[in-house]
Amino acid sequence: MNDRASTSIKASAPHRVRDATVNLAHGSGGRAMRDLIEDVFVSSFDNPTLAALEDQAVFALADLAAHGDRLAFTTDSYVVDPLFFPGGDIGTLAVSGTVNDLAVCGATPLYLSCAVVIEEGFSVDLLRRVAASMQRVALEAGVAIVTGDTKVVERGCADKLFINTTGVGVVRHDVSISARNARPGDVVIVNGCLGDHGAAILVARQQLALEADIESDCCPLNGLIAAMLDACPQIHCLRDATRGGVATVLNEFAQSSNVTIRLDEAALPLREQVKGACEILGLDPLYLANEGKLVAVVPADAAERVLAAMRAHPVGREAAVIGTVERNEAEANGLVVMRTVFGGQRIVDMLVGEQLPRIC
Amino acid sequence: MNDRASTSIKASAPHRVRDATVNLAHGSGGRAMRDLIEDVFVSSFDNPTLAALEDQAVFALADLAAHGDRLAFTTDSYVVDPLFFPGGDIGTLAVSGTVNDLAVCGATPLYLSCAVVIEEGFSVDLLRRVAASMQRVALEAGVAIVTGDTKVVERGCADKLFINTTGVGVVRHDVSISARNARPGDVVIVNGCLGDHGAAILVARQQLALEADIESDCCPLNGLIAAMLDACPQIHCLRDATRGGVATVLNEFAQSSNVTIRLDEAALPLREQVKGACEILGLDPLYLANEGKLVAVVPADAAERVLAAMRAHPVGREAAVIGTVERNEAEANGLVVMRTVFGGQRIVDMLVGEQLPRIC
Incomplete structure (x- = not known):
């Protein structure tokens, strides 16, 4: 999959969104959505698996097994208000939160999905800022955002931007962490x-x-x-x-x-x-x-x-x-x-x- | 994880939500949220991994390898309007859609996450109906909904209910499906x-x-x-x-x-x-x-x-x-x-x- 994706990146220049704000066509499944995804997400998250724009990311189980013997899987939606706050934004939150949910069970976080629900009229520039924050934290954490989804709802039907990130990681061989394991003396x-x-x-x-x-x-x-x-x-x-x-x-x-x-x-x-x-x-x-x-x-x-x-x-x-x-x-x-x-x-x-x- | 989870199910009777509608406390991370999750999701989705209420679901890679050699990973948010329509509802859609995104790459769909964003004031009974629809389709497709997240936003900040499902599956050994594979004569x-x-x-x-x-x-x-x-x-x-x-x-x-x-x-x-x-x-x-x-x-x-x-x-x-x-x-x-x-x-x-x- 990765090889084919690399070819694809070289083959065609990425599309840019000229609109200043997101409109309903950006969620339609057609060309406008593809342009938004390429401009904002594919260019920020910068990895060949996502760039292939298939509906799934695919990985060899053998590569996962190098990290341990158990797969960990976790999901979180982020609806924080305001979107930008001192010390972070909804993007830093969406990557940190899901990375942390994987890490606390002893897993090495590997791959994240990113699904956005955008309110019509939301600024494309702010969306680019959020995507850049996500990628900055992803690089810091050593994870790749490999698959995604984009939905746009009418003005008043969502509050600006919601993000779901779902993560997969692999649990280290040597750990057994659980809320049930606290012992007297700990x-x-x-x-x-x-x-x-x-x-x-x-x-x-x-x-x-x-x-x-x-x-x-x-x-x-x-x-x-x-x-x-x-x-x-x-x-x-x-x-x-x-x-x-x-x-x-x-x-x-x-x-x-x-x-x-x-x-x-x-x-x-x-x-x-x-x-x-x-x-x-x-x-x-x-x-x-x-x-x-x-x-x-x-x-x-x-x-x-x-x-x-x-x-x-x-x-x-x-x-x-x-x-x-x-x-x-x-x-x-x-x-x-x-x-x-x-x-x-x-x-x-x-x-x-x-x-x-x-x-x- | 499964054994411990089974013990947990037996050990305590599931909590019930007495409110007719969802309020902000149901998204707070405290007891009200736990009650809503146990009443609506744990009881509908009925599997020990989810019932453990850990923040992650964990599976042996060896069990996954029985289905093939590649992991497939896909995400979709569902914002359909209206929530209920002839032939289905947002729940049937959320499970079918993600199952299908896995299946079309030749993967056997195995596990789904379910993350909901609920508008304050949404009916708890309708939420139960949606969860029941999800489980009905999950059983039909042979997948388990193993991890989740619940967020509640203020009235007017979302349109009733949005659902994200993210899925993992394992790709069959013998297939190689891609949008790049069409050949003259096909x-x-x-x-x-x-x-x-x-x-x-x-x-x-x-x-x-x-x-x-x-x-x-x-x-x-x-x-x-x-x-x-x-x-x-x-x-x-x-x-x-x-x-x-x-x-x-x-x-x-x-x-x-x-x-x-x-x-x-x-x-x-x-x-x-x-x-x-x-x-x-x-x-x-x-x-x-x-x-x-x-x-x-x-x-x-x-x-x-x-x-x-x-x-x-x-x-x-x-x-x-x-x-x-x-x-x-x-x-x-x-x-x-x-x-x-x-x-x-x-x-x-x-x-x-x-x-x-x-x-x-």
């Missing part, structure tokens, strides 16, 4: 400050009176996770803390593993600006979305090794132990309990209602 | 009447004064295609004729293979109702969308064998030869030319503008 680690993405979106929406200087933490975590797994292939649980925040991930670990997780509030890494914004608005940073933060549950004897590996990586410099795992014999398990800075205790429940819509 | 075959889906959507939108009784042809084609490939593994080109219709597919074949395709208008299988509707509205059935129709280019000596295999299959009974492939030595190739019923000739170009928005 240590809970995060790779840095919590809530930056959620707070950045709040600021970008001007829902905050504060002019706080907060950037989204949106980034691919597969490099960090590879370093962590090299240091300790026996990591028990690993998940990126996106919608619902760290509290939701820890509750899922506690329930799935039937353990109690004890957090230490004083140990939570938080930026002053995020802490301030949360205090003013009555938000809890444990529930704020992150887009470049993970929660790991590791055996106690591996904790120092994992922390050292994390701190040596650009997106793990502020890694910290935030809690421990135990199993109560007398009482119920499945809970997350936090020792507060005032010396008290409180239960950190799952998010029940809605904190922030369209955060990702 | 025969062009379709599996039945053209334009039914496009015409059914027009009628459902009441954009037609006619009260025509037209049903969408929406269905999975992987069974038919397997029968065709069993009869002739050397099928040269194969594609489902969705947006842009048969005309667009044939133009892509003609350009990619640098050949001229000659159609015979009298041979085009068309329902009287579709023909009538097209005449009244000035539409060309060659550009109308299909969701259960394919175009195959096969070596002449295999045509009878392929036709016989198709006619023996429920969705190929009306299969017909509609044209032939040639290569002009003197003039340009890459064109589709039709012999009209009046004895003239006309060029069947690619769709340039927009015929029908939101057809799929």
Whole structure:
């Protein structure tokens, strides 16, 4: 497939879109759609598999098997509002998020699809900017965007742009990560400050009176996770803390593993600006979305090794132990309990209602 | 993963959504979202991989290798309006469409993801109906919906419901299908009447004064295609004729293979109702969308064998030869030319503008 695709690229100059905005013809399946796809996506994502413009991408299973013995498959749609925010945009989010969902199960992310739903009237230039962001993160993460789909809906029938990315990767031979694997004595680690993405979106929406200087933490975590797994292939649980925040991930670990997780509030890494914004608005940073933060549950004897590996990586410099795992014999398990800075205790429940819509 | 998932299903009764409509909390990443996913998707799609509610589905590469040596990967978003139409709904479309995109490259479709973007206020019951339709077609096609994502946007920010399905399958060892493989002397075959889906959507939108009784042809084609490939593994080109219709597919074949395709208008299988509707509205059935129709280019000596295999299959009974492939030595190739019923000739170009928005 690749050879034929390369020939195709050479054979014909890529088409350019002359319209300033996307119209319904760009979603029709005809020539206008082909021009949009070639101009915006094929030229940005720059790989022969996509450039072939077949309806599928095809790969040799033997090449996949070089990375491990299990295929991982994950999907996410991105509807973030606004599309551009400090620290990223819907494109960086769409690639980072799906890469991270693959990486947290111990997979090497390899290929992504990209399906867009565009509102009629959306700027072609902004679409090019989003595609360029996607490709920048894809290169950083070492993945290729190999197949796609373009739909256009009438004005008022979608809010500017939605992106779905679906990813495939291959799980390393030596790992067995699951929300069910937390064991008494394990240590809970995060790779840095919590809530930056959620707070950045709040600021970008001007829902905050504060002019706080907060950037989204949106980034691919597969490099960090590879370093962590090299240091300790026996990591028990690993998940990126996106919608619902760290509290939701820890509750899922506690329930799935039937353990109690004890957090230490004083140990939570938080930026002053995020802490301030949360205090003013009555938000809890444990529930704020992150887009470049993970929660790991590791055996106690591996904790120092994992922390050292994390701190040596650009997106793990502020890694910290935030809690421990135990199993109560007398009482119920499945809970997350936090020792507060005032010396008290409180239960950190799952998010029940809605904190922030369209955060990702 | 499967074992653990089964345990999980037994361990806790599935949560039910008591709300009649979807609200923003159902997309928040918290408990309300989990309840919606368990009620609507996990219970409909009924498989242990999805039920585990991990962020990824994981499969042994060895199991995939039993089907062939190449992985196929394809994505499509569905934004059809209206959601329910004669012959199907957005759910039947979302599964059939992606199954067909895998099958036309010679792949056995295996696993699908399902990512929904829901407008706040959408009926939970209608969502259950759509999920049930998806599962019905998935069972018919022999695929499992193994991973998903749920986003909810504010009222007015999406039109009711959009679905992305992304699929993985494994390509049979013995096939080599590509738009570049059409050869002079080959025969062009379709599996039945053209334009039914496009015409059914027009009628459902009441954009037609006619009260025509037209049903969408929406269905999975992987069974038919397997029968065709069993009869002739050397099928040269194969594609489902969705947006842009048969005309667009044939133009892509003609350009990619640098050949001229000659159609015979009298041979085009068309329902009287579709023909009538097209005449009244000035539409060309060659550009109308299909969701259960394919175009195959096969070596002449295999045509009878392929036709016989198709006619023996429920969705190929009306299969017909509609044209032939040639290569002009003197003039340009890459064109589709039709012999009209009046004895003239006309060029069947690619769709340039927009015929029908939101057809799929």
